[in-house]
Amino acid sequence: MSRVPVADNEKSLQARRRFLQGLGLAGMASMSYSLLEVKAKTPASSDKRWGLLIETEKCSSGCDACVRGCNEEHGIDDAGDDLTRAQWIRKIDLKDELTGNETSLPVMCQHCESAPCVDVCPTGASFKRADGVVLVNKHTCIGCRYCMMACPYKARSFIHETLTEQKPSAPRGKGTVESCTLCVHRIDEEQDRQPACAVKCTEEAHSAITFGDLNDPDSSISQKLNTLGGSQIRADLQLNTGVRYQGL
Amino acid sequence: MACGRPKLRVGPSQREGGFTDSVPATVSRMENQSMRITALIVCLPLCAFGAATAQGLLLQRAGSQAENRPVIPKASKGDQCVADTEIMRKDHMSLLNHQRDETVIEGIRSEPYSLVSCVNCHAQTDTSGQAIRIDAEGQFCESCHSYAAVKIDCFTCHAAKPAAMEVIGNAEPHLMRDNPHTLVSYLLNKEANE
The missing domain is CATH 1.20.5 (Single alpha-helices involved in coiled-coils or other helix-helix interfaces)
Known part of the structure; x- marks a missing residue:
């Protein structure tokens, strides 16, 4: 059911991409700006599908390294009311009452292939990039928060207050919705660069988060998933998430 | 069908000498x-x-x-803007908008018309070396925008100051030269070009 709007959205995104490419080419042809010959970096490609693998047995309760890493990277203030402050990653502790087994895991935007937030957005601001990263285009977000209601993972936050001192690489502002971007500004910048949460987790010697290309069978994330498998949260929704968990 | 200009009808007063009739006889030549x-x-x-x-x-x-x-402060870094002054004055918003869509939607981050680059070169520092917001009164963006009475929305979300030096200092060293948004990369590249 949800695949039809996704296909439509893909088409509109492709059309937009073609239009933008056309604009770019026309611009290149008509303008003789001296600096337009700067190296053209390739756009995000559907050859890649970025994803995360979280190994819950390595993730300990009480550790919030990934959350801190994310907050530092994006200039998110972790003080304030839990009901209104921005949370791109949440640490969740689970306990099986029958067996007493405890699990701790971070939950962030799951970067779904068939993202409900993209389906419901009235302006097209909530969109999926060619490489599978689900983002909010804050230039077109009107702050209606439909996506927040549609997200089964409660992964999105709304900015209620005026912000100052934002990071140059992470523009954020009042009246828009935001969520984990898989650190696109980092992964676009350089090959093999990891999102801030994965870097921080490794720095604090847990290495519970692996980032990589799910389409590349030789990437470490694919290798790990291939040998030990990985589950999705709410797999019944058939959203084909880009974030997978082991040990759930 | 009645085409063309309708013919003017001549009224009786005009036909019979017109307005002179209305002048009182007592006023002499x-x-x-x-x-x-x-x-x-x-x-x-x-x-x-x-x-x-x-x-x-x-x-x-x-x-x-x-x-x-408006008194527009000179760029604090660099000798040359990404395009000629005339083009930048007239078209900076089109250039920024175009690249904005490419960057956000397609992930292309290597093109020159980036708002971060504008801030990096044009933001001034105060006497104590602290960066001043580029949209503060009398600063590069604000001085011209207030003259033209055009509101700037960019900096409600985007950083109005360059990244702090200590943040750059902590960045991974191999990225410092390549990242076009850092002062370190600017200085290193300038040195290399000279």
């Missing part, structure tokens, strides 16, 4: 002439005075316009 001369004597100095005043006002206005022109 002589009196009429003397009134015209008086009117000329009164009007000529008035006209001359009016013209002089208008010219004065225009000159004064031109002077005040020159005085009110």
Whole structure:
């Protein structure tokens, strides 16, 4: 059911991409700006599908390294009311009452292939990039928060207050919705660069988060998933998430 | 079908001598002439005075316009902008908008018209070396925008100051040279080019 709007959205995104490419080419042809010959970096490609693998047995309760890493990277203030402050990653502790087994895991935007937030957005601001990263285009977000209601993972936050001192690489502002971007500004910048949460987790010697290309069978994330498998949260929704968990 | 201009109908008063009929008979030709001369004597100095005043006002206005022109601070870094001044003055928003869509939607981050780059070169520092917001009064963006009465929305979300030096200092060293948004990369590249 949800695949039809996704296909439509893909088409509109492709059309937009073609239009933008056309604009770019026309611009290149008509303008003789001296600096337009700067190296053209390739756009995000559907050859890649970025994803995360979280190994819950390595993730300990009480550790919030990934959350801190994310907050530092994006200039998110972790003080304030839990009901209104921005949370791109949440640490969740689970306990099986029958067996007493405890699990701790971070939950962030799951970067779904068939993202409900993209389906419901009235302006097209909530969109999926060619490489599978689900983002909010804050230039077109009107702050209606439909996506927040549609997200089964409660992964999105709304900015209620005026912000100052934002990071140059992470523009954020009042009246828009935001969520984990898989650190696109980092992964676009350089090959093999990891999102801030994965870097921080490794720095604090847990290495519970692996980032990589799910389409590349030789990437470490694919290798790990291939040998030990990985589950999705709410797999019944058939959203084909880009974030997978082991040990759930 | 009635095409073309309708013919004018001539009214009875115009046909029979028109408006002269309405002039009272008591006003003689002589009196009429003397009134015209008086009117000329009164009007000529008035006209001359009016013209002089208008010219004065225009000159004064031109002077005040020159005085009110925005004082735009020079870029604190770099010798050359990403495009000629004329192009940047007229089209900076189109360039920024175009690249904005490419960056957000497609992930292309290597093109020159980035708002971060604008801030990096054009943001000033105060006497204690602290960066001043580029949209603060009298600063690069604000000075011209307030003159043109155009509101800037960019900096409600985007950083209005360059990244702090300590943040750059903590960045991974191999990225410092390549990241076009860091002062370190600018200095290293400038040195390499020289």
